[in-house]
Amino acid sequence: MSAVAIPGDPPGGRRALAVWGTGVSVYFVAVVFRTSLGVAGLDAADRFHVNASALSTFSILQLLVYAGMQIPVGLLVDRLGTKKVLALGAVLFTAGQLGFAFSPSYGMALASRALLGCGDALTFISVLRLGSRWFPARRGPLVAQFAGLIGMAGNLVSTLVLARLLHGIGWTAAFAGSAAAGAVVLVLVLLFLKDHPEGHEPEPLPHQGAAYVRRQIAASWREPGTRLGLWVHFTTQFPAMVFLLLWGLPFLVEAQGLSRAAAGELLTLVVLSNMVVGLVYGQIVARHQGARLPLALGTVGTTAALWAATLACPGPHAPMWLLIVLCTVLGACGPASMIGFDFARPANPPERQGTASGITNMGGFIASMTTLFAIGVLLDATGDDYSLAFSVVFVLQAVGVSQILRLRRQAARRERERLVASRVETVHVPA
Numbered sequence: 561m562s563a564v565a566i567p568g569d570p571p572g573g574r575r576a577l578a579v580w581g582t583g584v585s586v587y588f589v590a591v592v593f594r595t596s597l598g599v600a601g602l603d604a605a606d607r608f609h610v611n612a613s614a615l616s617t618f619s620i621l622q623l624l625v626y627a628g629m630q631i632p633v634g635l636l637v638d639r640l641g642t643k644k645v646l647a648l649g650a651v652l653f654t655a656g657q658l659g660f661a662f663s664p665s666y667g668m669a670l671a672s673r674a675l676l677g678c679g680d681a682l683t684f685i686s687v688l689r690l691g692s693r694w695f696p697a698r699r700g701p702l703v704a705q706f707a708g709l710i711g712m713a714g715n716l717v718s719t720l721v722l723a724r725l726l727h728g729i730g731w732t733a734a735f736a737g738s739a740a741a742g743a744v745v746l747v748l749v750l751l752f753l754k755d756h757p758e759g760h761e762p763e764p765l766p767h768q769g770a771a772y773v774r775r776q777i778a779a780s781w782r783e784p785g786t787r788l789g790l791w792v793h794f795t796t797q798f799p800a801m802v803f804l805l806l807w808g809l810p811f812l813v814e815a816q817g818l819s820r821a822a823a824g825e826l827l828t829l830v831v832l833s834n835m836v837v838g839l840v841y842g843q844i845v846a847r848h849q850g851a852r853l854p855l856a857l858g859t860v861g862t863t864a865a866l867w868a869a870t871l872a873c874p875g876p877h878a879p880m881w882l883l884i885v886l887c888t889v890l891g892a893c894g895p896a897s898m899i900g901f902d903f904a905r906p907a908n909p910p911e912r913q914g915t916a917s918g919i920t921n922m923g924g925f926i927a928s929m930t931t932l933f934a935i936g937v938l939l940d941a942t943g944d945d946y947s948l949a950f951s952v953v954f955v956l957q958a959v960g961v962s963q964i965l966r967l968r969r970q971a972a973r974r975e976r977e978r979l980v981a982s983r984v985e986t987v988h989v990p991a
Contacts (some may be wrong), residue, residue, distance in 0.1 A: 575757070576694035582753045583690040584710050584901070586646045586745045589614070590683040591714030591736065592682070593657045593676055594622070598715075598805050599723035599824070600731075607731060608666040612944070613811075616936030618673050619806045620929050625677035627925035633685050635773055635919025638911060641755035642686040642693075647746060649686070652679025654742025661735030684711070685917045688901060692913055693756040698846070701902050705842030708898045712834040714761040715804060719827050778918040785907025789920035791967065792856045793900030796959025797924025799863050799953055800893035802931045804830060807950075815946035816877045824889045833891020841895040845902055853898045853968060857961065859896035862889050864957050871947040897924050906975055927956050 597604065597618055605615050636644050656676025663669035684707070691703040725734040780786050802828060803811070812823035844851050866886045870878045878886075901922045908916040931952055938949035 579752070579754055580687075580690055580694055582748050583642060583646055583687050584707055586650055586749060587683040587687045587707060588710050588714040589741045589745050590649065590653050590680040591711040592718050592741065593653050594680050595715045595804055596657070596660075596722050596735065596738065597622075597716045598674070598809065598827070599719055600726055600811055601806050603670075603726060603731065606985070608669060610666055612939040613936040614666065616932045617835070619932050620671065620936075621670055622673045622677035622680075623805075623925045623929040623932065624675050626681040627922045627929060629678060629681035630685065630918035630922045630925070631777060631915065632918075633774060634914035634916070635680055636682075637686050637689045637914035637918075638776070641741065641983075642690045643749060643753045643755055645682050645686045646753065647749050649679045649682030650742055650746035650749060652676070652682070654739050657735060657739040657742060661732050661739065685914055686923060689914050690753075690755075692905070692910070701845040701898075702842040704839045704898050704901050705845075705895060708894055709835050709842075711836040712831050712838065712894060716828065716835075719804075719824060719831060723824055742936050747982070759775040776912060776915045777919075780904075780908055780912050780919055783904075783916070784906040784967050784974055785903045786916045786919055788964065788967040788971040789900035789902075789904030789916070790922070790923040791895045791960050791963040792853075792902075792903060793920050794927045795860050795957055795964060796856055796893050796899070796925030797897035798893075798927035798931050798956060800830060800834070801924060802891040802935065802953075803827075803890055806932060807935055811946050811950070812883070814944065816883065818883075826883060829884065829887045830890045833888045834894045835891075835942040837892045838898070840897040841892075841899070845899060849902075852902055853964070855979060856896050856899045857964065859889075859892045860957055860961060863893060864954060867950065867953055871950055900924075903971060903975075906978060907971070927960070931956060 571815060600616060604610075604618065605612075608614075633645065653676050656672050656674075656679060659672030659675060660669055663672055687707050688704060691699075691707065695703050697737050722734060725737065728734075730739075736844045802808075808827055808830070809820070809823050812826055813820060816823075818826070841855060844855065866882075868888050869885050870882055873879070873882065900923065901917060904916045904920040905913065934952040935949045938952065939946070
């Protein structure tokens, strides 16, 4: 069944791709910086002389800032547009990466990661908004998955390139050198990025202060599609995020007895799997909206089953084939989390897209932050019992699935009502 054309849809095309590519390059660099700690966790523990709980605080603080800023960022994007917000994001995360490179103490390093998280928080919602302004609505799921795919390419760079630089030229040179990429994308944004194509200017939003902010948030939250999107994002994203952001390398090296090189290859496998699955999920969802929930829940169930098999495996270590399968399936978590935006997007009008996306995007990062903290505390409390520590994954998955099942029918009913209304509008639009 062909997609219904929506009146006023942007045309897309090569120019749209070029402008969107400029914006998504900022997100790419932000992900490189965000995930750089994932390959430097053990080095950071040695450099700052900290235990597992303190090490996890780096990522927790970064994600706390990120999650806490999602609604403000959505409101900023709705009001200021993507160019200003992306430029500010590039300035902040570049300063954070530079600060992390030169931090002489644990406290200074924490402050730098918080600044990095602040800049990172400004990027993804902006890229989603940029895609909705430059591409037709029917391309939304595919464009969003491509944004996620390019973000994972940033993760791949940190896993392959930054890890080697770290052990080749040292901590300060590796992190400071990588910060140059932030300056490059800032220049690209200032020179080439436009918020929207000519003739598709959004209606200006009157400045209404705190009352307007409250109304935007409340109206977005009232939509069951927004809440369903948040819980889909919450339940699907965090297992891979926690693995790549901090605890994957220590788990594979210390609990599974792998060398750093072998562990790095498995982290790379997660990223490569993510990129492949992202293309597949994007195509499926763009063609079959009814596949969204089965894909999300199927990913959660498969991830839980493989984590259970890995943690319950008899003997000192899980077999390599099982770790390979686990890492391959973890690669599906990121693309599955993008499905959350495909529930929130049709549930909200254009003037609330940034706010709704911000609410949705909080889900996975709240889950990741909670899991990072719980794993660190449990590792310290149990003498590095990774099987017990990683069992917290199942608790958060159970919470998320219960909320998804609670909201799914209400969201589906509201979405059908909106689709019928949009078709009626399309029929009455003059040729």
